[in-house]
Amino acid sequence: MANAKEVTIYDIAKRLNISATTVSRGLQDHPTISGKTKKKIADLAEQMGYRSNHFARSLRNQKTNTIGIIVPRLNSHFMSSVIAGIEEAANEQGYSLLIAQSSESSVKEAASARTMFDSRVDGLLVSLAFDTPDLGHFSHFFKKDIPVIFFDRVMEHENSTNILIDNRQAAFNATRHLIEQGCRRIVHITAPTLRNVYKDRLKGYKEALSQYKIKFREDHVIITDLSQEAGAEAAKTILKMKPLPEGVFAANDSCAVGCMLALKERGIRIPEDIAFVGFNNDPVTGVIDPHLTTISYRGYEIGQVAARHLISYLSGTSHVSSTNTIILRSELIVRASSLKKAGNK
Amino acid sequence: MANAKEVTIYDIAKRLNISATTVSRGLQDHPTISGKTKKKIADLAEQMGYRSNHFARSLRNQKTNTIGIIVPRLNSHFMSSVIAGIEEAANEQGYSLLIAQSSESSVKEAASARTMFDSRVDGLLVSLAFDTPDLGHFSHFFKKDIPVIFFDRVMEHENSTNILIDNRQAAFNATRHLIEQGCRRIVHITAPTLRNVYKDRLKGYKEALSQYKIKFREDHVIITDLSQEAGAEAAKTILKMKPLPEGVFAANDSCAVGCMLALKERGIRIPEDIAFVGFNNDPVTGVIDPHLTTISYRGYEIGQVAARHLISYLSGTSHVSSTNTIILRSELIVRASSLKKAGNK
Numbered sequence: 001m002a003n004a005k006e007v008t009i010y011d012i013a014k015r016l017n018i019s020a021t022t023v024s025r026g027l028q029d030h031p032t033i034s035g036k037t038k039k040k041i042a043d044l045a046e047q048m049g050y051r052s053n054h055f056a057r058s059l060r061n062q063k064t065n066t067i068g069i070i071v072p073r074l075n076s077h078f079m080s081s082v083i084a085g086i087e088e089a090a091n092e093q094g095y096s097l098l099i100a101q102s103s104e105s106s107v108k109e110a111a112s113a114r115t116m117f118d119s120r121v122d123g124l125l126v127s128l129a130f131d132t133p134d135l136g137h138f139s140h141f142f143k144k145d146i147p148v149i150f151f152d153r154v155m156e157h158e159n160s161t162n163i164l165i166d167n168r169q170a171a172f173n174a175t176r177h178l179i180e181q182g183c184r185r186i187v188h189i190t191a192p193t194l195r196n197v198y199k200d201r202l203k204g205y206k207e208a209l210s211q212y213k214i215k216f217r218e219d220h221v222i223i224t225d226l227s228q229e230a231g232a233e234a235a236k237t238i239l240k241m242k243p244l245p246e247g248v249f250a251a252n253d254s255c256a257v258g259c260m261l262a263l264k265e266r267g268i269r270i271p272e273d274i275a276f277v278g279f280n281n282d283p284v285t286g287v288i289d290p291h292l293t294t295i296s297y298r299g300y301e302i303g304q305v306a307a308r309h310l311i312s313y314l315s316g317t318s319h320v321s322s323t324n325t326i327i328l329r330s331e332l333i334v335r336a337s338s339l340k341k342a343g344n345k
Numbered sequence: 346m347a348n349a350k351e352v353t354i355y356d357i358a359k360r361l362n363i364s365a366t367t368v369s370r371g372l373q374d375h376p377t378i379s380g381k382t383k384k385k386i387a388d389l390a391e392q393m394g395y396r397s398n399h400f401a402r403s404l405r406n407q408k409t410n411t412i413g414i415i416v417p418r419l420n421s422h423f424m425s426s427v428i429a430g431i432e433e434a435a436n437e438q439g440y441s442l443l444i445a446q447s448s449e450s451s452v453k454e455a456a457s458a459r460t461m462f463d464s465r466v467d468g469l470l471v472s473l474a475f476d477t478p479d480l481g482h483f484s485h486f487f488k489k490d491i492p493v494i495f496f497d498r499v500m501e502h503e504n505s506t507n508i509l510i511d512n513r514q515a516a517f518n519a520t521r522h523l524i525e526q527g528c529r530r531i532v533h534i535t536a537p538t539l540r541n542v543y544k545d546r547l548k549g550y551k552e553a554l555s556q557y558k559i560k561f562r563e564d565h566v567i568i569t570d571l572s573q574e575a576g577a578e579a580a581k582t583i584l585k586m587k588p589l590p591e592g593v594f595a596a597n598d599s600c601a602v603g604c605m606l607a608l609k610e611r612g613i614r615i616p617e618d619i620a621f622v623g624f625n626n627d628p629v630t631g632v633i634d635p636h637l638t639t640i641s642y643r644g645y646e647i648g649q650v651a652a653r654h655l656i657s658y659l660s661g662t663s664h665v666s667s668t669n670t671i672i673l674r675s676e677l678i679v680r681a682s683s684l685k686k687a688g689n690k
Contacts, residue, residue, distance in 0.1 A: 049485040051463055066460055074428055074444070080420030087448065096460040099419070099444040103432065115411055115441040118396055119464040140394040228628055257632055283573055287602055289634050 007050040015044060067310060068121035069099045070112045072129050072153065076254070077282040078299045079127075082151065085303025086125060093311050095122070102129040104225070110137035117141065123310045128153040130192050130225075135160075147313045151306045153195050161323045163306050165330040167197050170295045171204030173332045174249050174277045177293070179212045181275055181340040183247030186214075189222045189234050189259065190251040201251050201279070226251060231258025238274075239266060245274060247338070253278035257288050260337070276337040290336035297330035352395040360389060412655060413466035414444045415457045417474050417498065421599070422627040423644045424472075427496065430648025431470060438656050440467070447474040449570070455482035462486065468655045473498040475537050475570075480505075492658045496651045498540050506668045508651045510675040512542050515640045516549030518677045519594050519622045522638070524557045526620055526685040528592030531559075534567045534579050534604065535596040546596050546624070571596060576603025583619075584611060590619060592683070598623035602633050605682070621682040635681035642675035 009023040016023070018037070026033045026041035027050075033041075067090055071079050083099065090097055098119055102109035109129045116124055117140050124141055126148060135157050141148045142159050154162035178186050186209070193199040206216050222237055224230035231254065238245060238259070250256035256278035260270055268274055270290055278285060281296035305326060312318045354372070358365040363382070371378045371386035378386075412435055416424050428444065435442055443464055447454035454474045461469055462485050469486055471493060480502050486493045487504050499507035523531050531554070538544040551561050567582055569575035576599065583590060583604070595601035601623035605615055613619055615635060623630060626641035650671060657663045 049462075049488050051465070064463070066464075073425070074419045075422065075425030077420065080418070083419055083446070084448075087446070091453075096456055097445060098460065098464065099446075100442060101428070101432070101444075103429075108436075111441055115443065117394075118409065119411075119443065120396065143394055254628075261632065283599075284629055284632055287606065287629055287632050 007045075007048045009050075012041060012044050012048065012050060015048075016040060063122055063314075064120045065094055066096050066098055066119065066121045067307065068116035068119070068124045069097055070102060070109060070116065070124065070126045071099070072102055072104050072127060074099070074101050076252075076280070077284075078152075078280050081299030082127075082303035082306075085300035085305075086307040087303075088300075089304045089307035089311065093315075095307075095311065102132075104130045106132040106137075113137045113141070117146075121146070122314050123147040123149070125306050125310060126150050128155060128195060130195060133194075147310055149306050149310050151302055153197055155196070161309060161326065163302055163309070163326045163328070164196070165297045165302075165328050167200035168204040168207070170279070170297070170330045170332070171201035171249070171251075172208045173204075174279070174293075174295055175205045175208035176211070177332055177334065177338060178247035178249060178275055178277060179208060179214070181247070181271070181338055183245075183275055183340070184214055185220070185241075185243065185245040186247040186249060187220045187222060187234075187238060187241075187245045188249050188251070189224060189226075189231070189255055191226050192223060198251055205249060220245065224255060226255040228254045228258035231255040231260075232262040235259045235262035235266070238263065239268075244268075246340075247275040247277070249277045251279050253280045253282040253285050253292060253294055256292055256294075257284050260288060260292070271337055271340045275340045277332075281333060285333075285335065288337075293335045293338035294333055295330050296333045297328065302328055352390075352393045354395075357386060357389055357393065357395060360393075361385060408467050408659075409465045410439055411441050411443055411464065411466045412652065413461035413464070413469045414442055415447060415454060415461065415469065415471045416444070417447055417449050417472060419444070419446050421597075421625070422629075423497075423625050426644030427472075427648035427651075430645035430650075431652040432648075433645075434649045434652035434656065438660075440652075440656065447477075449475045451477040451482075458482045458486070462491075466491070467659050468492040468494070470651050470655060471495050473500060473540060475540060478539075492655055494651050494655050496647055498542055500541070506654060506671065508647055508654070508671045508673070509541070510642045510647075510673050512545035513549040513552070515624070515642070515675045515677070516546035516594070516596075517553045518549075519624070519638075519640055520550045520553035521556070522677055522679065522683060523592035523594060523620055523622060524553060524559070526592070526616070526683055528590075528620055528685070529559055530565070530586075530588065530590040531592040531594060532565045532567060532579075532583060532586075532590045533594050533596070534569060534571075534576065534600055536571045537568060543596055550594060565590065569600060571600040573599045573603035576600040576605075577607040580604045580607035580611070583608065584613075589613075591685070592620040592622070594622045596624050598625045598627040598630050598637060598639055601637055601639075602629050605633060605637070616682055616685045620685045622677075623682075626678060630678075630680065633682075638680045638683035639678055640675050641678045642673065647673055 009020045013020040013023045023041050026038045100112035106129050135155055138148050149161050151163040154164055188205045191198045193202055209216050222234045256276055260276055278292045278294040281294045285292035285294050354365045354368040358368045368386050371383045445457035451474050480500055483493050494506050496508040499509055533550045536543045538547050554561050567579045601621055605621055623637045623639040626639045630637035630639050
């Protein structure tokens with residue numbers, strides 16, 4: 001494998017018959033170099049495939065204009081909306097994005113953080129994996145004062161800002177809605193509750209039960225990876241419950257849909273036998289029959305807010321550490337899957 | 346904004362009371378440095394947050410063990426499957442991934458290529474945007490002999506390999522299936538045919554019509570961005586056709602689903618009035634009622650093959666330019682949405 005030689009400022013200097021210092025200054029937009037010379041240098045650098053050496057630049061000018069993003073998975077509508085929102089805000093300010101996925105593994109998350117660090121991103125936007133126990137693998141960023149902002153799946157840190165919705169309140173509303181529809185035996189399908197989003201949704205579910213004097217039952221909480229397949233698996237567990245539950249509150253829509261499809265195949269009527277509420281308002285909620293009641297929150301807006309917050313810090317107009325948490329709105333969207341009372345009329 | 350000072354090999358050398366040359370050699374796994382010293386250097390480098398300076402390394406040892414991926418959008422099941430396949434193969438060999446999306450814009454694609462180039466990826470896997478006219482923005486990679494492999498949305502280049510399915514054949518099979526179900530007026534919903542995948546699918550559609558002596562009609566081809574919303578828009582165009590078409594072949598599943606939902610709302614029966622075939626075998630094909638007939642091809646496998654091919658080149662066991670094209674299998678999966686004959690029985 002033959003690698004072409006890396007182009008240096010010396011090569012550019014030689015071709016233009018000027019000093020390497022002039023080339024270096026020209027590339028750094030130094031005021032002592034004329035516009036004409038800068039253009040000549042920039043054009044030749046581009047033509048020769050020169051790659052700027054961030055390392056050798058002055059310490060005050062290390063920006064790469066790149067934002068790193070680490071997310072658990074790239075396969076959800078929510079996450080692609082968040083990334084679209086980040087991209088919109090980043091492009092406005094001339095930033096590029098580098099994205100990595102942890103595949104829900106803290107080990108891969110740490111490796112991705114390392115790759116981002118080596119790629120010299122100016123800042124990092126992170127949504128944590130299921131099993132990330134602490135923020136140790138971001139310590140290089142904190143030490144170097146490279147801002148890290150967490151969104152959706154977050155963890156508290158004194159040098160960081162968290163951007164999320166009120167998951168406890170949203171889950172409370174979802175569960176209360178099912179209770180108001182006459183459900184008392186309500187199953188909650190969720191993910192490992194190490195992560196704030198699932199811990200808080202479980203808390204909201206429990207609080208709604210408690211407010212309506214319904215006893216919380218451990219065996220009504222099913223822990224999964226929240227995939228559509230996991231929803232079908234959860235249906236098997238539900239079918240074994242005697243009596244059957246009257247409602248299911250799933251912590252995301254794909255899992256709710258997988259569960260609904262499997263139950264429908266076994267002759268269970270939705271919502272008459274079992275009412276359903278999901279979470280995220282994915283497009284699939286309008287495809288499944290009956291349409292799925294869900295919690296809507298704007299991933300696009302979360303992405304925009306996260307990116308703008310990061311960029312305003314990078315441009316020196318705000319401090320990440322001065323803002324601890326930003327809470328965005330969510331709302332319950334009621335559709336046919338949960339309307340037991342309407343359905344029974 | 347205070348930036349901590351960048352750690353250099355001189356800082357490490359000073360702390361360990363050894364020469365900078367020894368540190369540099371240690372970090373590069375040089376044979377003259379003892380294992381014990383190498384470990385001491387590596388540990389301190391890690392602890393101090395040293396970032397390796399690729400630029401200053403010897404020319405033969407510039408690897409970053411990073412693969413760049415540029416895709417049109419991150420919001421499809423197909424693309425997240427491809428990335429999962431790439432990740433599996435890359436992780437096996439100790440490579441990290443950096444991902445960027447072009448959002449179907451050749452300008453953003455060029456900017457992403459630049460970011461990847463500056464991040465010194467060892468190789469690049471690319472699926473092209475709708476409107477990319479040529480491969481000029483990858484010329485830096487070609488010049489430096491950094492391998493670029495195109496998958497799914499490809500363009501011919503003498504220094505590159507293309508990995509894709511036989512889109513013409515797949516579209517031929519889809520269209521023939523609709524004709525065999527009794528459809529003669531068949532609408533094809535697709536994307537701009539500058540890209541091979543859509544050009545070839547249109548070709549296959551035309552060939553099937555021609556083989557069954559059905560005249561091709563320009564007004565039966567609807568060009569969209571293939572989103573679910575675009576499918577609903579296409580339904581409006583279809584509803585204005587007199588007589589109505591008997592079949593629709595859509596170039597992806599989300600668009601087919603959007604179109605089906607909109608037609609169903611207007612009382613059109615599927616497949617009795619209009620039969621449907623999609624493309625991709627997304628999970629939503631099993632959620633929509635009736636389930637959607639589609640072309641299945643394994644994004645995961647495309648990702649694995651692309652990554653393995655790239656890595657075998659990087660490790661010197663193959664040449665990208667010696668393999669021009671790799672064609673992977675696809676198959677027609679028949680479901681209720683297209684079974685007019687069964688439906689009429």
